[in-house]
Amino acid sequence: MPSPRYWLMKSEPDECSIDDLARAPGQQVPWTGVRNYQARNFMRDAMRIGDGVLFYHSSCPEPGIAGIAEVASTAYPDATQFDPGSPYHDPKSSPEAPRWVHVDVKLVRKTRLLPLKEMRATPALATMQVLRPGNRLSITPVTPEEWRAVLSLLESA
DNA sequence: GCCAACGTTGGC
DNA sequence: GCCAACGTTGGC
Numbered sequence: 001m002p003s004p005r006y007w008l009m010k011s012e013p014d015e016c017s018i019d020d021l022a023r024a025p026g027q028q029v030p031w032t033g034v035r036n037y038q039a040r041n042f043m044r045d046a047m048r049i050g051d052g053v054l055f056y057h058s059s060c061p062e063p064g065i066a067g068i069a070e071v072a073s074t075a076y077p078d079a080t081q082f083d084p085g086s087p088y089h090d091p092k093s094s095p096e097a098p099r100w101v102h103v104d105v106k107l108v109r110k111t112r113l114l115p116l117k118e119m120r121a122t123p124a125l126a127t128m129q130v131l132r133p134g135n136r137l138s139i140t141p142v143t144p145e146e147w148r149a150v151l152s153l154l155e156s157a
Numbered sequence: 158g159c160c161a162a163c164g165t166t167g168g169c
Numbered sequence: 170g171c172c173a174a175c176g177t178t179g180g181c
Contacts, residue, residue, distance in 0.1 A: 010178095058179060059178075059180085063180070134178095134179095135178095136178045136179070138178090
């Protein structure tokens with residue numbers, strides 16, 4: 001089974017919106033703060049440079065896909081875990097044995113907002129993991145079929 | 158603010 | 170290894 005080539009990554013726009021990504025140096029940000037093992041393992045074990053990313057706004061007035069990005073680095077230790085002043089500090093982690101790693105994510109292009117509501121109303125997207133009831137995983141694999149369906153929706157008005 | 162879903166923790 | 174308690178996520 002080959003690694004997935006496409007992903008959906010959730011970001012709270014209060015923390016990092018698609019516009020924040022567009023303004024970042026090199027239009028690229030380190031995807032810090034992931035503190036879930038499954039999401040970490042996706043970044044550490046499965047992501048490859050160039051993988052496609054659906055940039056999703058969560059926990060906000062208009063949740064949905066806000067742009068296209070790509071994986072821009074392999075995984076490396078998350079500096080925030082060692083910072084006692086950070087909300088992402090993990091006292092059980094150490095630089096010798098870092099627990100949390102992340103990749104860098106780079107903007108490809110901002111798109112129109114594809115609202116969660118529209119995603120739910122689209123039969124071709126019904127299989128998407130992010131639409132499963134109770135899904136909380138911040139990084140989920142996307143199939144090539146789902147990726148194509150999202151892109152064609154984004155191109156429509 | 159509510160609450161369902163679900164991951165993590167820790168006692169046993 | 171079980172499982173209850175607890176914390177977090179995230180849409181509404």
